[in-house]
Amino acid sequence: MLKTVLMVIHVLVSLFLIAVILLQKGKSAGISGVIEGGAETFFGKNKARTMEGTLEKLTTIAAALFIILSMVLTVMMAK
Template identity: 60%
Template sequence: MAIFITIIHIIVAVALIAIVLLQSGKSAGLSGSIAGGAETFFGKNKGRTIDSMLSKWTSIAAIVFILTSLVLALLQ
């Protein structure tokens, strides 16, 4: 059981890092270099929906990360 939770914990940690790096910040970050041309082609509304979707997935991944951390701590 602990091995299964540890594997999920590692996957969620890597996903959380990737999701945070894809979000656009003040200087547009990694998301600006990937989707920079797409925002000008499809319009500004597309970028806002991508940012809101990434924000939602960040919250979900953070909650799962905290829960797996607590479960692993209790199993120790």
């Protein structure tokens, strides 16, 4: 019973992780990306309050939860 519940949670977390990653804005490439990135770090003091900052935090949390659930399920399946 516990394995089934954890598997369902694992699938939901993985779908959430995929959705959050797909919602994120892509990084710019080339010389313009270097200039833009430098300006963003200088002027982007409130980045955590933006949608990008929120998505990055959600991605980190979901990825950590995904890894922990994967390890727990692996140990449970071995028994």
